[in-house]
Amino acid sequence: MSAIARSTEPRLDSVTCASPAGLHRMAYWEWGDPDNDRVLLCVHGLTRTGRDFDLLAQALQGDYRVVCPDVVGRGRSDWLIDPAGYVVPQYVADMVALIARLAPARLDWVGTSMGGLIGLGLAGAALVSPALRPSRGRWGLDATPDVPLGRMVFNDIGPALDLDGLSRIGSYVGQDIRFASFQQAVDYVHAVSQGFGPHDDAGWAALTEHVFHEQDGQWVKHYDLRIAQPFALQTPDATTAAEALLWRAWDHLPMPALVLRGAQSDILSAETAQQMVSRNANARCVEFLGVGHAPTLRSEDQIEAVRRFLLTA
Template sequence: MDLIGPTSQSYISQRTRLHYVDWGNAGAPPLILLHGGRDHCRNWDWTAEALREDWHVICPDLRGHGDSEWNNNGHYPIMGFVFDLSQLIHQLQLAPVTIVAHSLGGNIAIRYTGLYPENVRKLVAIEGLGPSPKVQAERREKPYHQHWIEWIDKKREASSRQPKRYATFEGALSRMHEANSYLTAEQARHLTLHAVMRNEDGTFSWKFDPHLHAWPLDDVSSRGLQEMWGRITCPTRFIYGADSWASNPEKDGRLAYFGDNVSVTEYERAGHWVHHDRFTDFVKELRDFL
């Protein structure tokens, strides 16, 4: 079968136009690939190309990311992202759907699956559980009012600062390599190509909203999250990189809030972006698990 694509599409959620790419093969089972924070949907291109013969692959740009619109108020609560995902699945009638997600996308997908367990056939989340118990404990030691003061300061900084401009594409490419040293030259160039926009003066800036640096404090409680986690019934795989900053739930105790349907894989010689750092092994695991 000769598949074309990906094709750019859009849908409306919370009065905002959001972008996604559709890799074709609409008659196949639906598979959503959801990117992480300050990333974009085209970071999944290699995975989508590997799976598109067997799946109808859809890769959304989160609001404030990629080619999706920014929020006018610069406020991005996680449950707002969860609503966007629920709207995509609802509007395109994708349920029951399989989801593979990374980092922030993993956090969103895990919450959605806990809310609507009947809508997800299988779930793979790469480092998507958010801050570790250790980090959360450290945060609780700081006075509550201080968190809000720091958030206001970050918002003001984001409002007063112009998006960083790189004089050349190579400057942005260098920053991409700096963020993930595991990337090959080909991977870094491809990711940067879809991550930047050219400004009117010929410089390059990242597409994501600078306000994404100021993470909202209003969120679901730890107890609420744990309840959502316990509601997940589909086969679920959590993937971690041994060299990442993220905490493995099998080692930090968070796996206890999930059922026997959840398992964990850890990759040596991999950081936060396991799907790039160990691509061949990652795709093999996906094929076997899905």
């Protein structure tokens, strides 16, 4: 294994993406051999960053080129001019631009919460648009489905969304909260992220390090607070229509899929997880006790569940 493949720190790069308002830069963190054409794309949740996957990436970087983007509006990525663009279709388009840059021969996917919805949106788009299908390690307008999207992990997310859980998240997403010390920021993340399950002090500090940054002597959120605006405008009718599209994509998902669920999740219900498995023969579910929304993929059992699924023939 090369020195790059054994790295304990990721490389930072970016790709230029387009929206109706213009161009923006999406940053991504990369682990493992950059010449490895087997790519694992890990996409984070609504208010998180690509650095959430550090421990998972370290465990898999010998087998994959692991790429963990900061979705636009978060982390090291640009903020959009028009906040109406903070929606899944724009995120899918950005991932297509990233995939074109990476040119994988095989692409596997791990998506936590919002990242799972982006993955499902990407898979759904590939079902109807040959332009989004991979071919000979390239993604482009002349592509044909020679090389299919590989395995997909959906971390505590599914086509049906629990409205109470969404309301809980929506209650703090757009708040401009500032702290005088990093420890106060850690305490805040701990308080609003009980669903992450048990972590020691070092674990909570790691979960805070990349989602707050110091600015003018204060610790502030890493993301554009305007990501809350499209989130707040969701109506019951729009949610119902979106769920219908997501279920259609899920029902026709052709690749092996692993659903991870926190046993106390208020986003992915046990009933929805069971329905996902019953409606798609390619899917199976693993549940983690003592965890809600969402498993952080930092513990040995969670990492091993993902590793075994992705690497088992």
